[in-house]
Amino acid sequence: MKRPPGIEALTFQREMRRNMTEPEKRLWHVVRNRQISNAKFRKQSWLGPFLVDFFCAEAKLVIEVDGDSHAHQQGYDARRTAWLAAEGFRVIRFSNDEVMRNLDGVAVVIADALTLPLGYAEWVPPSPPRGEGK
Numbered sequence: 001m002k003r004p005p006g007i008e009a010l011t012f013q014r015e016m017r018r019n020m021t022e023p024e025k026r027l028w029h030v031v032r033n034r035q036i037s038n039a040k041f042r043k044q045s046w047l048g049p050f051l052v053d054f055f056c057a058e059a060k061l062v063i064e065v066d067g068d069s070h071a072h073q074q075g076y077d078a079r080r081t082a083w084l085a086a087e088g089f090r091v092i093r094f095s096n097d098e099v100m101r102n103l104d105g106v107a108v109v110i111a112d113a114l115t116l117p118l119g120y121a122e123w124v125p126p127s128p129p130r131g132e133g134k
């Protein structure tokens with residue numbers, strides 16, 4: 001899907017790509033270059049009116065990394081997720097803390113989500129598994 005018209009949307013997208021948070025950077029290094037299930041992910045992509053953190057077009061999978069600011073915008077996030085689900089996208093949300101403390105478990109959840117058939121928009125991911133000694 002194309003970005004909204006106007007230079008502001010393009011500028012915002014470029015800024016978000018250049019200024020990713022540390023958890024987003026760490027997750028990007030795991031999902032880029034088809035490292036998980038040979039799936040191609042894009043970072044900071046427009047899906048309709050929304051800029052999503054990571055997007056796999058083949059699986060129609062959106063990955064969001066939520067920081068502390070998302071605690072104050074749960075209504076917005078719910079509307080956004082509902083819109084994406086209505087368009088046939090699956091959305092997985094991870095907290096910054098999950099990505100920073102358990103990146104391997106987050107990668108397992110993403111790999112599991114990529115194996116599901118496309119009609120699984122209502123799938124709710126489990127908490128990322130923890131490895132021994134973590």
